[in-house]
Amino acid sequence: MSDPMIDVRILDGPLVPTRPDWELPGAGSVLSFRGVVRPLEAGDPIAGLRYETYDPMAERMLRALAERVTEAHGLSAVRVLHSRGFVGAGECSFQLDVASPHRRESLDAMDAFITLMKEEVPIWKHPEAEAPASPLADPFEVLGSLIHTLSPVGTESVPLAEATGRILARELRADRDHPPADVSAMDGFALRLADLSTDPIPVEHEAEIGTAIRTLKPGRAMQIFTGAPVPHGADLVVRREDVAEEGGTIRLLVEPSSLPSGLFIRRRGENIGSGDLVLPSGRAISPPVLGALATFGAANPFVRRRVRVAVLVTGNEIVDASEEPGPTQIRDSNGWALQGLLQEPWIQLVSRARVPDDPDRTRKALGDALEGADAVLLTGGVSMGDHDHVPGAIEALGGEIRFHRIAIKPGKPLLGAIGPGGELIFGLPGNPVSVLATARRFALPALARLAGIDESSHEPVPLVLDPPIERGHALTRFLPVALLPSGRGRVLPSRGSGDLVAAASSDGLVEVPAGAFGSGPFPFYRWGLS
Known part of the structure; x- marks a missing residue:
């Protein structure tokens, strides 16, 4: 049986129902389900539903559920x-098509998928009456629009001793087979396979790590240790615990016919071949990545230079x-909280300063x-x-x-801007x-x-809450x-946006x-990306 076909997509707006383009000779059952928006929600008339998805998590979870x-x-x-x-009343918002050899599998699968999707997948629906849109900007549309105008900073070459936590600017390819x-x-x-016997086999030489590869003579065994090169002519390695060592010979303690060719041999290039991709660019250099960089020379x-960030409170x-x-003053918690959040190896905090509420001094700072x-x-x-x-200071500059x-x-008051020289500016509340x-x-x-980090490497993780949230907002x-x-x-x-104790x-x-x-x-977002 061939691998099953799985197609998962989240599309903007209402769906136009279509038949799947499948050629499945062995499928005796093909079922389709279409979810249509009702004109009533909790007894009240609505214009439609607005579906909010957390991308790309929602699509990944739908695919995992389908699998x-x-x-x-x-x-x-x-x-x-x-x-x-937005999907209007009477329009299609969901379509599920399944195929199986018999109808029972399709019926059970369809019911299971829809039930689990509602329980597990981060897709939310909000009823909308015919009312004017909110004057507030969609948070993730504006963030995406801003981010896509940014280009990564330049690159530099650093020694391995200084590379941990930096962002790889060039892909890493194997300069040799691994193992070599x-x-x-x-x-x-x-x-050799031909020499397997219950009779004593003379041991000659040792396959030494880091030396030229020896040749195994017929009728002989050669001692070898983990990681040592397999001698020319050898077909397999027998574990030391599976032999009896007797005065320069070994005798097998296991049935010779049970020992296959290639036993306990790691083949040249089985991890990766010369020229193959080891790591893409955009990865943070972790200890395993540091080891891979050293392994392949x-x-x-080349890493992205550190992103230079200034903080103004x-x-x-x-x-x-x-x-x-004093009674009407507060200590600077925001500056220190941001400094802690920016303690990433790929960020350089170039300044942290305070400025009073004065237009000229704000503009100059x-x-x-x-x-x-x-x-x-x-x-x-x-x-x-x-x-x-x-x-006003941003626009004046x-x-x-x-x-x-x-x-x-x-x-809510968050501001995003681009400076006169292409700099990124965030005005945080x-x-x-x-x-x-x-x-x-x-x-x-x-x-x-800006640091050139691969977006998939810092996506949030789904978190189930206990106890659940009782009402929406x-x-x-x-x-x-x-x-x-x-x-x-x-x-x-929490008592609100000023409650740093809860945070x-x-x-x-x-x-x-x-x-x-x-x-x-x-x-769920942990504090910090690391």
């Missing part, structure tokens, strides 16, 4: 189509952490920060008050504001939890883009979560889409 159901029910083919965005020769996978004795790998009320604040940075993160000064001077105010909680949430979910991915929420021994997460009680007890954030509630799973 599970296919294997469990012996399907020949599965096609899954699901809408994203046939080698033994065990301590034992190299033998990349003693001075705005506010008349801010004092240093070492100072005793931002201009100075832009001169030596690839990106500037500001906190505060982006709301709607008379003393919020960050948007010739920058372009790409978005301001987005549909999230906390962090001033409240501590808002700073952490927007920096982790928006600023760090954008900085990763009109905005996408970021909630502090503590990880439980069970592998689930617990949302921590300090958390392991990261869950992202809960607008209108969503329950146990999830929801995307």
